[in-house]
Amino acid sequence: MSGSIQFINTTPEELLSEVDKRLYKHxxxxxxxxxxxxxxxxxxxxxxxxxxxxxxxxxxxxxxxGILKKHGIGGHILYKRSEVEAALIAINE
Numbered sequence: 001m002s003g004s005i006q007f008i009n010t011t012p013e014e015l016l017s018e019v020d021k022r023l024y025k026h027x028x029x030x031x032x033x034x035x036x037x038x039x040x041x042x043x044x045x046x047x048x049x050x051x052x053x054x055x056x057x058x059x060x061x062x063x064x065x066g067i068l069k070k071h072g073i074g075g076h077i078l079y080k081r082s083e084v085e086a087a088l089i090a091i092n093e
Contacts, residue, residue, distance in 0.1 A: 042071065042078040051084065062087075 007015060043051070048068065049059050062068045067087055071078045 041081040043081050043084070045077060045079070048079050048084055051081075 045056065045059055048054075049056055052059075054062075059068065063070050068079060069083050071080060
């Protein structure tokens, strides 16, 4: 559907003011619901060990079992912090 809209007896300033009012109504909702995406943080093996308080042997074993997922670039092994934290499971006693 195409057509035109005519603004009779409306100045450009009045039109802008009305548009501003309507947009402002939605601004709070957008601002409160908007969560900027955080860049993924990669950490080295030693940082994983320190974070989880484990040995390098345990880190290697958990990586081999798939408990910790390794990522690599240029011969360097890295871990996504979010995946390391997600590997922790709640224990109900």
